Amino acid sequence: MMQPVFKDIRKDILRISKISGHGHIPTCFSVIEAIYAFYEAMKHDPANPSWDERDIFILSKGHAALAQYVVMSKFGYFDIKDVETFGSFKSVFGCHADRLKVRGVEASTGSLGHGIGLAVGMALAFKIQKSERRVVVIIGDGESNEGTVWEAIMVAVNLKLNNLKVVYDNNMSHRRGLQICNPGDRFRSFGAEVVEVNGHDVEALKSEYLARHDTLKVIIADTKKGFGCKTMIDNHYEWHRRSPCEQEYEILLRELDETTV
Amino acid sequence: MRRQFKDTVMGLSAGDDKLVMVLGDVSVYLFKEFQDKYPDRFYNMGICENTLISVSAGLASQGFYPFVHTINPFLTERSYEQIKLDMCYNRFGGNIVTCGASFDYAWDGATHQSYTDLAILRMLPDVEVIQPGSRKELDVLLRSQYDNGKVTYYRLSDKPHTIDLPVKFGRAEILKDCSGKVTVMTAGPILGNVFEACKDLQVNLVYFHTIKPIDKEIIEKFRNTDIVIIHDAFGLFEAVCETAGLSATYYGLPKDRFCDTYGTFEAIREDIGLDVISIKEMLRKKLL
Known part of the structure; x- marks a missing residue:
C-alpha cells in the first residue's frame, strides 16, 4: 500500500499543478519514490546544501522538476508554500529547475540527454579527488532516445565509475516513438551492472543506491506514469502536460485516497 | 600552435593539480608527457564530443579546470547545446580548445573546415572567445584565463602568424x-x-x-x-x-x-x- 507520505507528495503536485496551470504530472508521479529514496538514503544536508561531503542527485529528465521540488520541501530545503509559485514569472521554481535559483539543486536540466553527462563528470571528479561521494542521476526511457545517453554510459563504463548510479525511469514513455525494448539487456551489453526493481518501492531503491558495485550501475526502475491515479494511468498521453481543473482535481484526489497500490 | 598548447599546459599543471585534460581522440600522442606525469588527470574519452563537453562541465562543477580538446567543428557546432546549457547556463566554466580552423584541414573538405565557431560562441552569455594568432598569444592568454571559472574558448590553428605583439586579454x-x-x-x-x-x-x-x-x-x-x-x-x-x-x-x-x-x-x-x-x-x- 502506498505510504501516506507518497500520497501527500502526489497531492501537493496535483494542487500546485492546478494552481499554476503547469506540470508534467504523470512523469512526476513515476519518479517520486526514486527521488525520495535519494534524499532518505544518501548524504546531504538541507541546512547546508553545499556541504562538501554530500552525495549528488541530478534529475536528467528535468520536466519532472515539480516532483523534485515537492520531495525536497519534505526534507526541509524550502517551504512548500513557496513552490506554489511554480512556473510563474518571477518564481525561482521553474518548470525546469535552475540550479542557481533553487537551493540544493545540483544541475539545471530540461533539454534531454544532458544531465547524465554532467553526472559522469561529477563522478569522475570524485574519483580524481579519491572521495567517497556518490552520484545518482535519473534518466527517462524516452530521454534514452538521445544518443548522448549512450555516449555517457560508454564513458562511465570505460572509466569504471562505481560511484555513479543511473536510474532508468522505465515508465513506458518510449512506446509512442522510438522504442527501447529490453533496456536491461542493452545497458548490460554496454558493460554496466544492471538491476531491475519496482520503481515505486522506496526501500528497494534505497538499498540499490547504497549497494556497492564494481562499475557503473544502472537501476531499471519499472514505474507507471501517473502512478496512484487511475485516470492518469489510463490516459497518460492526454495528461502528459495537462493540469487538472477543480472537478478533475477532486476526482484525482479521491483516486489517490482510494488507491490500493 | 598545438605544441605551444601542450607546453603551456605542462607549465601550468606543474603548479596546479586542478587541471584536467579531456581529449576527443585528438592530440593524444602530443600530450603523452602529461599523461605519463598526471595519469589521474588525463582522459582520452573517445570520439563523443557532446559528452566531452558535458563531462568537462561536471568536472568543473567540482572545482576542476578542464581543458576539453578536439577538432573544431565537432566540438563547437556539434556540441553547441552542451556548451550552451551544461557549461554556460549551469555556470560550470572550463576551457574549450579546438584545432583545425579555419582551413588547416583543407584537403579534408567542408566537413573539417570551421568558420562559424567564433560567431556562434560569442552569442552565449558570459563566454570568453579567443582566437590566438601566434604561439605567444596562446601562451599568454591560456595562462591568464584558464582558471577564472568562466567558459573560455580558444580557437587554435597550426598556421600561426609570426608577428610579435604585446598581449593582454580583451585588448586589441x-x-x-x-x-x-x-x-x-x-x-x-x-x-x-x-x-x-x-x-x-x-x-x-x-x-x-x-x-x-x-x-x-x-x-x-x-x-x-x-x-x-x-x-x-x-x-x-x-x-x-x-x-x-x-x-x-x-x-x-x-x-x-x-x-x-x-x-x-x-x-x-x-x-x-x-x-x-x-x-x-x-x-x-x-x-x-
Whole structure:
C-alpha cells in the first residue's frame, strides 16, 4: 500500500499543478519514490546544501522538476508554500529547475540527454579527488532516445565509475516513438551492472543506491506514469502536460485516497 | 600552435593539480608527457564530443579546470547545446580548445573546415572567445584565463602568424595608425597575410585576438574611418558592429556557400581572396 507520505507528495503536485496551470504530472508521479529514496538514503544536508561531503542527485529528465521540488520541501530545503509559485514569472521554481535559483539543486536540466553527462563528470571528479561521494542521476526511457545517453554510459563504463548510479525511469514513455525494448539487456551489453526493481518501492531503491558495485550501475526502475491515479494511468498521453481543473482535481484526489497500490 | 598548447599546459599543471585534460581522440600522442606525469588527470574519452563537453562541465562543477580538446567543428557546432546549457547556463566554466580552423584541414573538405565557431560562441552569455594568432598569444592568454571559472574558448590553428605583439586579454593592438581614411581590422593567424598586404598602403591596421569581450575603446578610435574587417571566419565583423553607427564592411568568406574545395590551406585562402595579393588589390580599390 502506498505510504501516506507518497500520497501527500502526489497531492501537493496535483494542487500546485492546478494552481499554476503547469506540470508534467504523470512523469512526476513515476519518479517520486526514486527521488525520495535519494534524499532518505544518501548524504546531504538541507541546512547546508553545499556541504562538501554530500552525495549528488541530478534529475536528467528535468520536466519532472515539480516532483523534485515537492520531495525536497519534505526534507526541509524550502517551504512548500513557496513552490506554489511554480512556473510563474518571477518564481525561482521553474518548470525546469535552475540550479542557481533553487537551493540544493545540483544541475539545471530540461533539454534531454544532458544531465547524465554532467553526472559522469561529477563522478569522475570524485574519483580524481579519491572521495567517497556518490552520484545518482535519473534518466527517462524516452530521454534514452538521445544518443548522448549512450555516449555517457560508454564513458562511465570505460572509466569504471562505481560511484555513479543511473536510474532508468522505465515508465513506458518510449512506446509512442522510438522504442527501447529490453533496456536491461542493452545497458548490460554496454558493460554496466544492471538491476531491475519496482520503481515505486522506496526501500528497494534505497538499498540499490547504497549497494556497492564494481562499475557503473544502472537501476531499471519499472514505474507507471501517473502512478496512484487511475485516470492518469489510463490516459497518460492526454495528461502528459495537462493540469487538472477543480472537478478533475477532486476526482484525482479521491483516486489517490482510494488507491490500493 | 598545438605544441605551444601542450607546453603551456605542462607549465601550468606543474603548479596546479586542478587541471584536467579531456581529449576527443585528438592530440593524444602530443600530450603523452602529461599523461605519463598526471595519469589521474588525463582522459582520452573517445570520439563523443557532446559528452566531452558535458563531462568537462561536471568536472568543473567540482572545482576542476578542464581543458576539453578536439577538432573544431565537432566540438563547437556539434556540441553547441552542451556548451550552451551544461557549461554556460549551469555556470560550470572550463576551457574549450579546438584545432583545425579555419582551413588547416583543407584537403579534408567542408566537413573539417570551421568558420562559424567564433560567431556562434560569442552569442552565449558570459563566454570568453579567443582566437590566438601566434604561439605567444596562446601562451599568454591560456595562462591568464584558464582558471577564472568562466567558459573560455580558444580557437587554435597550426598556421600561426609570426608577428610579435604585446598581449593582454580583451585588448586589441594598433599595428599601424597613419591617419588613413580606411582602417583594416583583423584577427588570428590571417594577420600574417593582412599585415603584408597593408605594408605599403595608407591604411590603419588593428588586430584582435580576443573576439569577446571585444575592445570597444579601440574601435571607437577609428569610428570616423571606413572600417574593413578582413577575417577568415564569422564573428569578428559581428563583434565590431556591436558598436553602433560604424561604416564597416566584411571581406573574407564567400557569401552563402561552402568552401568545398580541397588542396592546401594556402590554395583555399587564394581561392576566396585571402592571399596577400588579393587583399592588397581589394584595399587599393577601396582607397581610390
